[in-house]
Amino acid sequence: MRYIGKKFLTLIIALLLISIVVFLAFSILPADASIAKLGQNATPERIAALRAEMGLDRPVLVQYWSWLTGAVRGDFGTSYQYTGTGVASLVGGRLGTSAVLSLISLVMVVVISIPVGIFGAKRRSVAGRAAMTTLVHITMGVPSFFLGILITYLFSLVLKWFTIGKYVSPAEDLSASISYLVFPAIAISLPKIAMTVKFLVSSIRAELHKDYVRTAYAKGCSRNGVFYGHVLKNSLVPVITFLGIIIAEIVAGSIVVEKVFSVPGIGLLLVTAISNRDYPVVEAVVLLIAVVVIVINFLVDVIYQIIDPRVKL
Amino acid sequence: MKHFVTFWLVIAIVTAAALTVYGGTSTDNEASDSVVVGISQDIDSLDPHNADYAGTREVLFNLFEGLVKATSDGNIEPAVAQSYEVAEDASSISFTIREGITFHDGTPVTAEDIQYSLERYAQIQGSESAFADFKELEIAEDGTVTVILNEPNTEFIYELTCAILPKANEENINSAPIGTGPFKFVSFKPGESLVVEKYENYWKEGFPYLDQVTFKVETDVDAAINQLNAGTLDIYQYLTADQAATLNDHFNILEGSVNYVQGMFLNNAVKPFDDVRVRQAVYYAVDRDLINEFLFAGKSHIIGTNMIPAAEFYYNADTETTYTHDPQKAKELLAEAGYPDGFEFTITVPNNYAPHEGTAQIIAESLAEVGIKANINLVEFNTWYSDAYVDRNYEATVVAVDGKLAPNSWFAKNISTAPNNFTNYSNPEFDEVYEKALAEIDLDQKAVYYKQLQQILADDAASIYVQDPANLVAVNADLEGYVFYPISAQDMSVVKFID
Amino acid sequence: MKKNRNYSLIIGLVITGIMLALALTALFWTPYSTTGMSLTLKFAPPSWAHPFGCDNYGRDILSRVMQGIGTTFLVSASTVIFGMIVGSVIGFFAGYFGGWFDEVIMRINDVLNAFPSILLALVFVSFLGSGLMNIILALGILFIPSFARIARSEMLRLKGLQFVQSARLSKAGTCRIIFAHIMPNAYIGILASAAVGFNNAVIAEAGLSFLGLGVQPPNASLGRMIDEAGSFLMQAPWYAIFPGVTIIILVLGVALISDGVNRMD
């Protein structure tokens, strides 16, 4: 599989680039982790002592190299902010939550947007179509955090369907965890569903004009026979690549939404870690997100190759 | 095509099932008396000597005790020590170890443990800190210990509230801490929660009442409020009046104060704030009651100097009325100082505590009435700390300053030579009175000096001291006994369920 | 045979026109001062005097929303323009020259795309500081990859056509070929994605403000208003709803325009 080798190479280069970008960003930041840690009653002497302890006084490149060699061995060092706690355990604990949240969002996007997209594409009447486009355009424009606030207000405070803040990690009780995460997942995925529906509808419309549809009718196919037999599969192919792009946005969306639903996920950890200049944690989380997104894009390519024989890897 | 249809039908069923299983809130049926306390700041470390965040000290107060311990009214009481005696020349303090006092693992507290703890604390705090005066600990045969100081310091007793740790537990200080406090350690998930439980043979009879306490980290106030309403949190501090109003009736709102001096601190080295008349004009223009009304519905304590009212013995209440909201007088002073049509400056505000930003906006609004244009630059705490606090490149900043039990801690920052004098305030008369106060043995005379210091700061309008912000604490109505401390401490040993 | 007017375009233009008008009037006139506080009006519900009600400082929400639209428009428009210009130039040259230059640019693009945009903005803003210009710069940089990718694919599509070869035969230089020959056919695709870019910028700016890094107080930004309103959902739900709905309408208007434009050619 020559393709896999080449793709793997680009994955490694991409990750290296990301880690350098993040590292540079942090070396420029004005205050470093030691100040963040000591807060108001830090004395210059104690800052110097802590910097030495954290290794922040070493030259920039040496710091990067020691971090890199550690990361390769899976040891991401210890968090500056939570002294004594290994970054791996800190991030690991939160990874499950964010992974489940992103997964539910993705499943929702796929499960809801495909039938709705088909329903939309088959609408003949002009009014039906106009209603669809307006509805899609409105939902596309809703910012996730605003939707999150509305959902909290409506479902938790008013309807009491779920109690905000009563989050259980998937390790302990998967079904309770999922039934809580469904609501932030709606906040993340609703705009994405609208986008996918719009994309699918235009893709189906484009396929309907293709020559093989004319041939199918000439063969005496029924309308549904043509639609489900031929058009649907062809129009889903571009949707898969579109979903590849959506995944990066779902992860981004979860960062904001985790704050609203106080879900202890990767996003929340990242936001606090950045403001506390907890560099090892930020680096680990950023790399993790990048790996997840790049791997998923790679999977999308593989699925693409399986479905569309014309694509040779 | 068939398999395609069945594929997403199955997925739809799974998601629907998850939705229907939401179930009502299963009240966790605690067997014993257990309480969940929400804390607004991460616990950064379990090592009491290394805990730098005020939020962490509040929680560790329940696990560890020093030779002496702070009381809710701001005084000192013996804890690990049975009793203590300050030497005549205040150069040493001798303690007798409390009879039968034990660590959480049942081992008795020995003189060596005390020596190990004090030396470890001194080493961590460093030579610049207030603990630098500690020289060594003398152990006598009859079990008494004496703290020897480098030079006389009448207020060093306040420093000896630092935690006493067992020497044997050195390497797992961060994983399984052991102390002498009312509660002992159960489990800790960084950034999420710390669980402690009752220590049966705690030296104080009948305490603590509760069997288990969970300190849950909830940095986002809005989320905390929802959890209070949902019953997943029992206690939560630092609510503003608006936030407290949104709670259901199952809570008592206790009014204490944060014990910080909050205000707009002026960089006295920067024009125009180097001119005392301009500072006074700004003080007249600022409407402190409006700030109190908007942010705390009038529940905060308005102050006029760098001292909190909770330290009643030393607090000079007259400074509160040195200035009143008088825009007209402000304009006169401005004209006198050469700024008839006002000037423009920037207020740097850290974004880690909502009322700071609110105060800045209200001040900006009231300064506009006298022609002064105030821009607001909201920055992250770390950027504020390195730019404003360390490098002192700012014009004005709205922030809160805390102090310790020792009264001198409130004035040390304004000594012209102090390393952390971030407002560049310098007044020889102030320095002189401060030295006298520090050396004074007789407490009444010490109080007179400190009150004099407070009046100087007020007259000089060194900074615009606004309020000691109200600390509205939501406490579950089933609980009683919650008490406020002048230092960062949430004492859960005195809290109990009303039976 | 009724004349099938392009409804999306018309409605889109009307909505965006109203929004732009509101933003422009806010520059020199708003019903009330956007920072004027009044204790009595704290949490005043929507009324004839204050159609959008008042916030926790008694400030009129309608005036602040109008100013907020202005800020959001300014930030989003300049972000998209910055991203479009820089992104297109990079995309054009990467597409035209191909080879290792194209490879490197595409790799960087993949990296930037792999990142969730909010995350990069967080890192940029936390070291640039959160002033207006820094937000525009931080978000602008995030939009370069998407425009670069579109410009590159337009270039690849057009580069193969014969009129480019005939341009080379008439001795036109490389830059002339790119900008005089290829550019006029490529800008339509880029403009269409500019509209999508604008919407993403609006949502990204609101997201940043929501995380407390966006535009500075006291001038209002819609995202920040929603963030502040989050804590007063029970007493003043209108404080969150009106800015939120405004963002949705703003985005809807631009989306309808881009939909209309696509349907036109």
Place this chain on the structure above:
Amino acid sequence: MLLQVNDLKVEYHTKTKISYAVKGVSFSMEKGDILGIVGESGSGKSTMGLALMMQLPQTAKFTGSVIFKDRDLVPLTFDELRKIKGCEISTVFQEPMTSLNPLVRVGKQVEEILKIHDKTLTKEVRKDKVLRMFRNVELQNPEEVYRKYPHELSGGMQQRVMIAMALMNHPDLLIADEPTTALDADVQTQILELLKSINERYGTSIILISHDLRVIQKLCRKTLVMYQGLIVEQGDVEQIFEHPEHEYTKSLISALTKGEKESEEYDNEAMLQVRDLTLFYDIKPEKLGQKKTRKYICRDMNFTVHEGEIVGLVGPSGSGKSSISRAILGLHKDYTGEILLKEPNPQMIFQDSASSLNPGRKIGWILEEPLRNLRDEKQLKRVRLVSRVKELLGGEEPPSEGARLSRKERRAIVRDILKHVELPEEFLGRYPDELSGGQKQRVNIALALIAGSRFVIADEPVSALDVTIQGQILELLLNLQRELNLSMLFISHDKAVVDRMCDKVVQLEPLK
């Protein structure tokens, strides 16, 4: 009587206008006949095809009657028609590549037509029927073709699959809409042979729609000639070829039989000399370290083009004609051997007139472009001289001596060249997509000549045009060539066109 069409009218209602494609057509067809329908684009022949299949788009309104096996198809509902389509009437389309579903194996698609019309057949029976039909349409190793995807087959094989599919249910009528246009010459003849044998073996009547009279002549017995939506002539093919009555038919036939050009001998100076030219291109190695693989296009080519001579370069597609011309123009650098060209600024007339003109620019700007970039001394002098700029400018100011042509001069030269290619001046303000195929090709010619180049390569200049317009463009090229004493390399796959244009012909064989 198999098919009876009377007074068929078809109108397309689009947003902006109504267009009348078929304005009242009547004809009839016997069982077993092969009927041709010939006409240029816009004559309504394709709409006729769609109408017969009852597969007109929603925007079409049609009246009249189509009696098929004494049953009128017009009033039938979609479901009633479904029973006939693919069973009694089948169709084969022009573009085989896009007419098959790219994601489904070929065998399965052909089987589908059986499954629709006869649910009782088992899977094995259906597969066996498909394989037998593949053999009938002379597809080698049908077992393998069955499992292949459409893109894995050549154009010819795909068309055979389409024909097999159409014949699965042994229809009475097969409608073939330009079945061979998209295929190579030799594959075309095979497909036509196949259709003839099918007609003889199964008695399937065939309607063949095409724009190429030669194709009609090869296969059909009777034909209709359509022009602007009406049948202008119908009858036996030989009878129409011998003595056509209608004006339009005459012009169609005369365009075909243009005579040969009497080729003169040229021994004057050589404009272009190609000596043992070997063209190749290297494929970039996938893995690092792998050797570059080199793919050869042509080996040891030798030919010369003298001044004023037109040399034809003929060969099937894929024989490297375009690569050779790109090498001569300097656009393709990977070759060994020598190319000596006297003209420093060679030009090219492209085949695909749609993409050879910049769609985003007006014609005036496009034509002025070569003049704007004119820098080198010698050529400037020649351009000013050749186009007699002085007298074009009305003689008052002398031509500017500067290093570049002034705006007025450029305008004058452009107007002059437009006259040469017989285009009205107001075309300068139009965009390329507002012009017809022929007009665009005239602009291409003007573009090639405007910079005063004396050597031009014409790469398939007319193959995309309708027959009548082809004649006019070739005529124009010949006149300009004589008038400006151009030397030309003329590339085409159409022997008749090459014979008419060239003095000397170089035959190219594709490399094995």
